[in-house]
Amino acid sequence: MQDLPKTAVQIRTLNKWYGAFHVLKNIDLHVQRGSRVVVCGPSGSGKSTLIRCINGLEAYQDGAILLGGTMLGSQAKATALARRQTGMVFQGFNLFPHLTVLSNCTLALRRVLGKSRKEAEDLALHHLRKVKIPEQAHKYPAQLSGGQQQRVAIARAMCLSPRVMLFDEPTSALDPEMIKEVLDVMIGLAQDGMTMLCVTHEMGFAREVADQVVFMDEGRIIEQASPKAFFGGAVHPRARMFLETILH
Amino acid sequence: MGFDPEFALSTVPTILGAIGTTLLVAISSGLGASALGFCFEMVRRGGGTAGLITRFLIDFIRSTPVLAWLYFLYFVLPFYGIRLGAMSVGVIGLSLYFSGYLAEVFKAGIDAIPKGQQEAAKALSLGRLDTIVFVIAPQMLRNIAAPMGNYFVSILKATPYLAVLAVPEMLGRAFDVASETYRYAEPLTVAGILFLALALVISRAVKRLELRLFKDSSH
Numbered sequence: 001m002q003d004l005p006k007t008a009v010q011i012r013t014l015n016k017w018y019g020a021f022h023v024l025k026n027i028d029l030h031v032q033r034g035s036r037v038v039v040c041g042p043s044g045s046g047k048s049t050l051i052r053c054i055n056g057l058e059a060y061q062d063g064a065i066l067l068g069g070t071m072l073g074s075q076a077k078a079t080a081l082a083r084r085q086t087g088m089v090f091q092g093f094n095l096f097p098h099l100t101v102l103s104n105c106t107l108a109l110r111r112v113l114g115k116s117r118k119e120a121e122d123l124a125l126h127h128l129r130k131v132k133i134p135e136q137a138h139k140y141p142a143q144l145s146g147g148q149q150q151r152v153a154i155a156r157a158m159c160l161s162p163r164v165m166l167f168d169e170p171t172s173a174l175d176p177e178m179i180k181e182v183l184d185v186m187i188g189l190a191q192d193g194m195t196m197l198c199v200t201h202e203m204g205f206a207r208e209v210a211d212q213v214v215f216m217d218e219g220r221i222i223e224q225a226s227p228k229a230f231f232g233g234a235v236h237p238r239a240r241m242f243l244e245t246i247l248h
Numbered sequence: 249m250g251f252d253p254e255f256a257l258s259t260v261p262t263i264l265g266a267i268g269t270t271l272l273v274a275i276s277s278g279l280g281a282s283a284l285g286f287c288f289e290m291v292r293r294g295g296g297t298a299g300l301i302t303r304f305l306i307d308f309i310r311s312t313p314v315l316a317w318l319y320f321l322y323f324v325l326p327f328y329g330i331r332l333g334a335m336s337v338g339v340i341g342l343s344l345y346f347s348g349y350l351a352e353v354f355k356a357g358i359d360a361i362p363k364g365q366q367e368a369a370k371a372l373s374l375g376r377l378d379t380i381v382f383v384i385a386p387q388m389l390r391n392i393a394a395p396m397g398n399y400f401v402s403i404l405k406a407t408p409y410l411a412v413l414a415v416p417e418m419l420g421r422a423f424d425v426a427s428e429t430y431r432y433a434e435p436l437t438v439a440g441i442l443f444l445a446l447a448l449v450i451s452r453a454v455k456r457l458e459l460r461l462f463k464d465s466s467h
Contacts, residue, residue, distance in 0.1 A: 057367055080373065088371035094364035098386045098461075107382055108372035160372065 007066070008033045008164050008195045009054060014063035016049060023049050024060065025219040031164070031212075036196045038206040038227075041216035042242060047199045050216070051166050054197065055086040068163060084112070087157030091169040093149040095141040095156070101128065102137040105156045113160065120159075127155040131185045147178030151185050158189075165189060167198040201246060207231060215239045256434035259425050263438050266421040271446075273338055273417060274404045280343030281403065282396075285350030289358070290380070292351065309348030314409055317341040322413055334413040346403055353399065357392035358384060390461040397454030401447045418442055 009031040016024040023046045031037050039047045052058040054065055056072060056079070065072045070082035095104050105124035109115045115123070128134045131151035141149050150170055157165060167186070171179040183205050190196060190209040200206070206213055206227055213230040215223040215238075223230065223239045234240045292302040318341040321332060332340070361384060369379040408419035422439035426432040 055371055057370060084373045086371075088368075090364060090368065090371075092362075092364050094362075094368035096365065096368070096383055096387075098390070108374055111375070111378045111382065112373045156372070 006033055007031065008035075008068060009197065010064075010066040011050075011054070012064045012066075014050075014053065014060055014065065016046075016053065016058070016060040016062075023219050024053070027063070027221055029214065029221065029224075031195060031197055033163070033195055034193050035212060036190050036210045037198070037212045037214060038210040039197065039199045039214045039216060040201060040203075040206065040242070040246075044218075045216040046219040047216045048168050051168050051197060051199050054164075055088050055166055056083050057088070084160060085163040087160060087162035087165045089150070089153050089157055089165065089167045089170045091172050093141070093146070093153045093173070095149055095153055097141050100138050100140055101133070101144070101152050104141070104152060105159050108156075109159050124155070124159055127158045128152070130158070130188065131155045132181075145178060146174045147181045150174065150178075150182045154182075154185055154189070164195045164197060167196065167200065169199050169201070171200065171202055203231070203243075203246060215242065217242075251433050251437070252431070255429075255431060256438055259422070259435045259438050262425055263418055263422045263435060263442065266416050266418045267442065267446075269335075269415065270404070270407050270417040273335070273342065273407045273410060273415070274400075274446075276339045277342035277346065277407075278400050278403050280339060281346035281350050281399075284343055284347035286354055288347060288351040289354040292355070293358070306348045306351050309344060310352075312345075314341065314345040314406060315412065317345050318409060318412060334410070334415045338407075338410040338413055338415050342403060342406055342409075346399060346406075349402075350396070350399060353392050353395045354388060356395075357388035360391045361387045390458070393454055393458040393461060397451060400450050400454070404446055404450065405443065 007030055009029070011027050011029040014024055014027040015022070027050060029037075029050075039051065041047050049058055053060050054067070067082040067085060070078050072079050072082065095101075096107070099107065102121060102124055105127065106115075106117070106120035109120035109123060110117065125134055125137060128137055131154055133148055133151050133155070136144060136148060136152070141152070144152065154165075154170075170186070171182050174182060179202070183202060186196070186198070186205065187209055196209075198205075198210075210227050213223075213225055213227050214221055215230070215234065215236070217238050223234055223236045225234070230239070231243070234243055288302050288306055292299050292306065318337060321337040321341050322334070325332065365383055365387065366379065369383045374383065407417050410417055411420035411423065414420070419436075419439045422435040425435040429435075
């Protein structure tokens with residue numbers, strides 16, 4: 001692992017428009033390997049769009065995104081390989097409803113990485129154990145609770161051994177009592193040293209595991225600080241206002 | 249001259265003898281129309297010039313009578329050196345005609361799949377073909393099982409069009425019996441009942457399939 005670049009994700013003056021609407025404005029962000037970045041901000045601030053640009057779900061018009069030193073879009077094959085090193089967890093889980101939990105996890109292992117069924121299943125079960133859900137391996141997503149589904153989604157993403165995990169409001173669609181089980185899994189990942197970029201409003205999580213909090217508003221990063229500094233006294237009035245409303 | 253049940257029964261073996269042809273045409277056309285319709289929909293979905301042409305083609309197919317297709321394939325193509333057998337023309341004609349409708353069914357079935365499914369597939373780096381085969385198609389199938397069943401019944405009911413090409417399918421055979429004996433009620437009734445029975449079998453099979461496809465969810 002010595003040869004890995006120290007910067008996992010590097011975003012340079014990124015700009016994105018939806019038609020005439022300027023969603024991302026001159027975004028600069030460096031995510032060090034092994035670090036945990038929490039992105040927060042009011043809805044419509046562009047935070048989900050930003051995270052979706054990083055793994056190529058959204059196109060951008062200007063600037064550059066580098067994943068472990070590879071510039072996205074520079075070369076088709078290199079881009080595909082770089083994208084494969086990101087795992088994505090969605091707000092709505094997006095599990096495949098027609099496949100069992102186990103098959104959800106093994107599909108990409110078999111089709112993308114070309115692993116044998118046995119190899120893929122062993123690896124999938126390993127990750128399902130990590131999210132504490134191995135006994136549900138043969139059930140279908142609809143038979144699980146929301147919290148369980150999201151934990152499966154995390155295991156599914158982890159199966160491809162990503163170097164960066166991207167979370168797009170992973171707990172926003174969950175009932176309050178299920179949020180904790182998902183956050184616990186994410187804290188576990190953080191403790192294992194996973195590089196994480198997480199859009200969330202769970203400020204307790206940010207305080208506990210983040211080493212950097214990024215605050216976005218109207219498509220800009222307007223504050224970027226350690227959680228201690230951010231929660232201790234955000235500089236920007238918009239960020240202070242946001243914190244006041246969300247911490248109540 | 250009333251309905252003679254005994255005569256009706258006596259026509260059954262002759263008419264039933266054509267059930268193989270009817271089934272062969274119906275099944276081949278059903279498969280052909282499904283495959284072609286799915287390809288049409290995939291190309292249309294892909295957009296670009298090919299998508300635009302396909303969109304026009306689908307509309308064109310749907311707006312022309314099936315008989316026109318059969319006549320065209322059978323009587324016009326030979327002028328251009330393409331001579332196809334009556335059976336082939338029948339199967340190709342019905343496949344083409346129904347592919348236009350099935351493309352619409354596939355479209356609705358795919359549109360009903362949440363966008364997050366494709367995104368999840370993309371996030372997992374699944375290729376285009378793998379995404380279609382392992383993520384989209386299976387979910388599409390359960391969305392469209394019922395309308396597909398209806399179209400399979402429609403295809404079955406369209407097989408008598410092949411009478412114009414003298415393909416010996418069930419209704420054609422029944423009509424032959426009628427013309428020979430000058431008794432129309434019995435053979436046509438027998439053919440009608442046989443078509444009804446086949447249609448019921450298809451409906452039941454589709455119901456079964458639907459139950460299997462939905463076994464994994466709370467539907």
